[in-house]
Amino acid sequence: MRMTRFREKLENDEDSKGSSSGGGGGGGGGGGTAMRIIVPLQGVVQGRGGLILGSVIPCALFYFLQLYIRRNRSSSSSSSSPPSPSQPSGLPRSSSNLFSRLSTGPVYISSRASTIAKSDDNPYYVGLKKVTEDPYDALNNPDGVIQLGLAENKLSLNLVRDWMAENMKDSIIGAKGGGDLNIHGIATYQPFDGLMEFKVAVAGFMSQVMEGSVSFNPSLMILTSGATPALEILSFCLADPGNAFLVPSPYYPGFDRDLKWRTGVELIPVPCRSTDNFSLSVTALDRAFNQAKKRGLKVRGVLISNPSNPVGNMMSSETLYDLLDFAREKNIHIISDEIFAGSTHGDQEFVSIAKVLESDDFDRSRIHIIYGLSKDLSLPGSRVGVIYSFNENVLAAAKKLARFSSISAPTQHLLISMLSDTRFIREYVETNKKRIRRMYLAFVEGLKQLGIECMQSSGGFYCWANMSGLIRSYSEKGELELWDKLLNIAKINVTPGSSCHCIEPGWFRCCFTTLTENDIPVVMERIRKISETCKS
Amino acid sequence: MAIAIDIEIEKPSVGLSRVAVSDTHGEDSPYFEGWKVYDENPYDEVRNPLGVIQMGLAENQVSFDLIEEYLEQHPEASATWGNGTSSFKENALFQDYHGLKTFRKAMASFMEQIRGERAKFDPDRIVLTAGATAANELLTFILANPGDALLVPTPYYPGFDRDLRWRTGVKIIPVHCNSSNDFQVTPQALEEAYNQALAMNIKVRGLLITNPSNPLGTLIQRSVLEEILEFVTRKNIHLVSDEIYSGSVFSSSEFTSIAEILESQKYRNAERVHIVYSLSKDLGLPGFRVGMIYSYNDQVVTTARRMSSFSLVSSQTQNFLASMLSDTKFTKNYIKINRQRLRKRYEMIIEGLRKAGIECLKGNGGLFCWMNLSPFLEKPTREGELGLWNSILHEVKLNISPGSSCYCSEPGWFRVCFANMSEQTLEVALKRIHDFMEKRKTDQRNHLSY
Numbered sequence: 001m002r003m004t005r006f007r008e009k010l011e012n013d014e015d016s017k018g019s020s021s022g023g024g025g026g027g028g029g030g031g032g033t034a035m036r037i038i039v040p041l042q043g044v045v046q047g048r049g050g051l052i053l054g055s056v057i058p059c060a061l062f063y064f065l066q067l068y069i070r071r072n073r074s075s076s077s078s079s080s081s082p083p084s085p086s087q088p089s090g091l092p093r094s095s096s097n098l099f100s101r102l103s104t105g106p107v108y109i110s111s112r113a114s115t116i117a118k119s120d121d122n123p124y125y126v127g128l129k130k131v132t133e134d135p136y137d138a139l140n141n142p143d144g145v146i147q148l149g150l151a152e153n154k155l156s157l158n159l160v161r162d163w164m165a166e167n168m169k170d171s172i173i174g175a176k177g178g179g180d181l182n183i184h185g186i187a188t189y190q191p192f193d194g195l196m197e198f199k200v201a202v203a204g205f206m207s208q209v210m211e212g213s214v215s216f217n218p219s220l221m222i223l224t225s226g227a228t229p230a231l232e233i234l235s236f237c238l239a240d241p242g243n244a245f246l247v248p249s250p251y252y253p254g255f256d257r258d259l260k261w262r263t264g265v266e267l268i269p270v271p272c273r274s275t276d277n278f279s280l281s282v283t284a285l286d287r288a289f290n291q292a293k294k295r296g297l298k299v300r301g302v303l304i305s306n307p308s309n310p311v312g313n314m315m316s317s318e319t320l321y322d323l324l325d326f327a328r329e330k331n332i333h334i335i336s337d338e339i340f341a342g343s344t345h346g347d348q349e350f351v352s353i354a355k356v357l358e359s360d361d362f363d364r365s366r367i368h369i370i371y372g373l374s375k376d377l378s379l380p381g382s383r384v385g386v387i388y389s390f391n392e393n394v395l396a397a398a399k400k401l402a403r404f405s406s407i408s409a410p411t412q413h414l415l416i417s418m419l420s421d422t423r424f425i426r427e428y429v430e431t432n433k434k435r436i437r438r439m440y441l442a443f444v445e446g447l448k449q450l451g452i453e454c455m456q457s458s459g460g461f462y463c464w465a466n467m468s469g470l471i472r473s474y475s476e477k478g479e480l481e482l483w484d485k486l487l488n489i490a491k492i493n494v495t496p497g498s499s500c501h502c503i504e505p506g507w508f509r510c511c512f513t514t515l516t517e518n519d520i521p522v523v524m525e526r527i528r529k530i531s532e533t534c535k536s
Numbered sequence: 537m538a539i540a541i542d543i544e545i546e547k548p549s550v551g552l553s554r555v556a557v558s559d560t561h562g563e564d565s566p567y568f569e570g571w572k573v574y575d576e577n578p579y580d581e582v583r584n585p586l587g588v589i590q591m592g593l594a595e596n597q598v599s600f601d602l603i604e605e606y607l608e609q610h611p612e613a614s615a616t617w618g619n620g621t622s623s624f625k626e627n628a629l630f631q632d633y634h635g636l637k638t639f640r641k642a643m644a645s646f647m648e649q650i651r652g653e654r655a656k657f658d659p660d661r662i663v664l665t666a667g668a669t670a671a672n673e674l675l676t677f678i679l680a681n682p683g684d685a686l687l688v689p690t691p692y693y694p695g696f697d698r699d700l701r702w703r704t705g706v707k708i709i710p711v712h713c714n715s716s717n718d719f720q721v722t723p724q725a726l727e728e729a730y731n732q733a734l735a736m737n738i739k740v741r742g743l744l745i746t747n748p749s750n751p752l753g754t755l756i757q758r759s760v761l762e763e764i765l766e767f768v769t770r771k772n773i774h775l776v777s778d779e780i781y782s783g784s785v786f787s788s789s790e791f792t793s794i795a796e797i798l799e800s801q802k803y804r805n806a807e808r809v810h811i812v813y814s815l816s817k818d819l820g821l822p823g824f825r826v827g828m829i830y831s832y833n834d835q836v837v838t839t840a841r842r843m844s845s846f847s848l849v850s851s852q853t854q855n856f857l858a859s860m861l862s863d864t865k866f867t868k869n870y871i872k873i874n875r876q877r878l879r880k881r882y883e884m885i886i887e888g889l890r891k892a893g894i895e896c897l898k899g900n901g902g903l904f905c906w907m908n909l910s911p912f913l914e915k916p917t918r919e920g921e922l923g924l925w926n927s928i929l930h931e932v933k934l935n936i937s938p939g940s941s942c943y944c945s946e947p948g949w950f951r952v953c954f955a956n957m958s959e960q961t962l963e964v965a966l967k968r969i970h971d972f973m974e975k976r977k978t979d980q981r982n983h984l985s986y
Contacts, residue, residue, distance in 0.1 A: 106807075107772055107773070107774060107807060107808040107833070108679075108741060108772070108773075108774075109678060109679065109835055109836065109839070110677065110678055110679060110680050110681045110684075110741070111681055112677055112678070112681070113677065113678040113679075113835075113836070113839045113843075116839045116842050116843060117835050117838055117839045152629060154625070154629070157624075157625055157628055157629075160628065161624045161625075161628075164624070186823050186824075187600065187603070187820060187821045187822070187823050187824065188595060188597070188820075188822060188823055189593070189595060189822045189823060190822075190823045225666050225825070225846075225847060225848055225849075225850070226631070226845075226846075226848060228845050228846055229845075229846040229847065232846055236553060236555045236556070236703055237552060237553055237555065237556040238552060238553055238556070239553050240553045240554050240555075241682070241705075243553075257845070258845075258846075261843070262677055262703070262843070262846075264682075300551070300553075331550055331551075332550065333550055363550070365549065365550055366550040374631070378628060378629070379628050380628075380629055380630075380631040381627050381628050381629055381630040381631055381850060381851035381852070382628075382850050382851070382852065383631070383666075383848050383849070383850045383851075391550075391552075393552055393556065393557070394552065394556065397552070397555070397556035397557075400561050400563065400698075401702075401703070403667070403669055404666070404667075404669060404670045404673055404699075404703075404846070404847060405666055405670065405846055405847050406666055406667065406825045407666075407825070407850065408666075408823070408824050408825050408826075408849060408850040408852070408853040409823035409824060409825070410823075410824065410850075410852065410853060410856065411850040411852055411853060414852070
C-alpha cells in the first residue's frame, strides 16, 4: 500500500522511537514544564542544611521521575499532534495533568491491534514506502526509486480511459443515465453482496478472460470491495481461530495479512523448489499436512494462487486433479486465487479449477475461487473482488459477511456498462496480454544480459529472477543484504523471496508493468552497477 | 434367499468454521423477520396498494431531490474518474488506505457544519470504511479481544449483535435504560452493567453509545455525556460514539457531540474516544458505502487505517463526494432543508399516531419514532409484544420493529421509521394504524358488553 509522504514520515518517527504495543498515545503537551522544574528548586534554595537535604533528595527524585515519564510519554505520542501545520485548530495534544495520566495509565488496545500497529519491517512494505518517499519519474525525478515491487498494471490503462471518454457521460449514473438523472436507484440500500446485474457482468468477464474455457454462474458469486476482503471472508467461513491453511511457497506476502490478521488462522508454507520449476508437489503437501497434524494443528484447506504470485507459473490440469484428490482424501477445502487469470502472456493456456471440476464428479462443495478486477482490468481503485463458491452454506455466510465490505453502488453501475461491452473487453484482454508479453520479454532479456536468469513464467505482472549469483552468503541474510543494496544504492524496489517465504535464497520478484519500455535500460543499468560491486 | 441391502454411506461433508454456522449474526430475530414478510409482499402505491409498508428500515429518502439538483447544476462534479489524463490514472490505480485527502477534508468540514462549527475535525484522524457497519466492527477488533465485552445501552440497534460480536468474538453487555427517565443512561446503570461483567469475569473494554439514539430518536444531554466521559475515564475504558444520525437532528442547537465536550475539556482523556460516522443516513446515500472512524487515539488511527484494507471506499466514490461535500454552500443548504423536512415528517407521524390514541417518546432526531403500545398489550410481556407485533405485521401490514429485538427492558415499545417513504405512503400507513386502533376499541367495547 502506498502511503502519503507526510503521514509515513510521522509513522517513521513513531517507529524509530519504538512505541510499545501498550502505548495508548496521548500524553500531555509541554504545559507547565517550567513550573515543574522551578518548584522543587525553590525548596532547595529556601531551605537550610538538613532541610536542603530533606528537600533535595525527594525533589531530585521527583524531577527525574518527571523526566523519565515525559520521555516515555513523548516516545509513545510523538505524532500526537496531527500533521496539519496549516490548520492551527488541528487537534492539540491534551495538556493533561501529569497525575491523572499516571493514575489511569494508557487505555488498552487489543492484542490483535497491537501486532498490526507495530511497524512493518517486512521488506515488502519497507520497499513500497521507500518508493512513495522518492518515486522515480523519467522526466521529473530520474534519480528516484523505481517501483518494481507493486503488482500493478499501467500498460493498458489508456484503453480503459478511452472507453470511459467515449461511452459514458463520466457520471456516476453511468451510460444508462442518458439525461435522466435518477440517483434514487443507486443511492438506496442495495444487496450487500452486489447487484445481480453486476454479478452477471462479472461472471461474463471472468469467462471472457479465461478465453471462454469455462462459464461462471452469477448465483454462486459474492462480490466484495476487493480481493483482499474476499479472501478474508472466505477464511472466516472455512476455518476457526487456530486452524491452518497450507500455502505453497513462495507466496504473495499479503496473504499473511489477509488470511491471518483478524481471523486467527495460521498459514503453513509448503515449499516448492526451483528444481521443480516451483510447481506444487502433492507429496510436499502431504508431508506438511502430516507435520501439522503432529503439532496438533487442524488443517482446513489449501490456498493456491494460479497463475502464481510471485513466480508467475500456471498449474497444469494434472496438478489440479492431484490437488483435488488430495483435498478429497483429507476432506479439506481448496481456495484458488485466480486473480491474474486474464493476465497471462505465454503460450501456455490457463486452466481454472472450475474447468477441471466440470470434467469429473468431484465434491464441489470444497472448492472456492477468489477473483477481482484489480489486476485483469487495471482498476484496483474501484475495489471489486469476487468469492465464487460451489458451497451453498459458504455462500450464505459470505453473503451476510459481505456487508462489512460492500462495493459502492455507483461503481457497480459504471462497471456494468464497461464489462457488458464484450467487444471492448475482448480487445482489451488481447491487447493487454500482448503488451505484458512484450514487456516481459524485454525485461527478462535485459536481466539475461546481466547473467540473471528468470524462472519460466507465463502469467502475472512480474518475473521471478534468480540473483543468487550476486549474493555473498547463500542465505536469507545474504539475500536481504542484496535487497538492501538494490533498494538504497541502485534505487530499485524489488521483492525479496524471503518476504514470500521462499526457502531458496536469492530469488526476487520484479514487476515490470509499471514501467515504460524506455525505463527498462535504466533499470538494467542500475542493476548492472550493483552486480559489478557484488562480483568484485 | 439373500436380499441385497444397499447401505448408503454418507460422504463426510467438508467442515465450515464456527463463524459460518453460528447464528451470532442475529439475523433470525423479528427485526429481520419482518423484512422478509415485506420482501414477499412490498407495498407499492400503484401496483400493490394492499402490500406491506416498510417502516422498519431507517433510510432517508426525503432529500434526494437536493442531491439530484446539485448534480444537474454541477455536471463536472460527477466526473468521478477525475478530470484529465493523470487524474484518471491516479484514480483508477488509487487504493491507498489513507483515503483521498480532498475527500477526508470534505468529510471533516461536513461534520463540523453539522455540529454548527462547535467542534473541529482533523482530516488526518479520519479512517474511511465501507459504511458505518464496517467502522463499528473494525473498532471492536481494535479495542477488544475475543471474550472481552462492550457495554451498550438498551434499547439498541439490532444490527450491533452482528456488527460488534460475530467475527470479533466480543460480547455485548447491555446497560439497561427505562422509560422512567425517557430511557436515558444513568451512572448507576453503567456501574451495574460493569459490575455484572466483573462478576462473570469478563473484561469490559469500552462503552458504545449511539447519539442521536437508534431506536429512540432522542439526543443524549450534555450532562449525561459528561457523566459518561467521567465513567469511562474512571474505568479506563474506551468510548465509541456512533453519531451517524447527527445530521438528522431536527434542531441543530440541541445536539451535543462528544467532540464538543472533548474540545471544551481541551482534549483531556481524548485518547479513549472514537466517533463513528457515515453518509448513509444524513445524506441518504447508503448505497455508496461510505463510513468512517474518527479517533483521537493515534495508535487506533494507524491500526484502523491498516485494517481498513478490508473495507475500502472506491476511489470514484471518494472523488465524487469530495467535490459535493466541499461545496459548503450546498452542504449548508442541504443540512438545513433536510432537518426541516425530517422535522415535518416527525410531526406528521406523531400527530397521526396521537389521533389514533398512541403516544410516542419525545424525539429530537433520527429517521424514526419510538412508539408506546404498552397500554394495548394483552400481556405486559415479550410474548404480548410479539403477539401485537405479529398482528400489525400480518393484519395491518406494517413492518415495524419490536422493542424486544432492540433489547428494550420494557415490553410494548416499537420503532417506526418515517423517512423511507413518500408523504402519501405515510398517510396510508397512519390511516391503517388509525383503523386498526379503532377496530380494537370497537372489539373491546363489544367484548366488554358481554
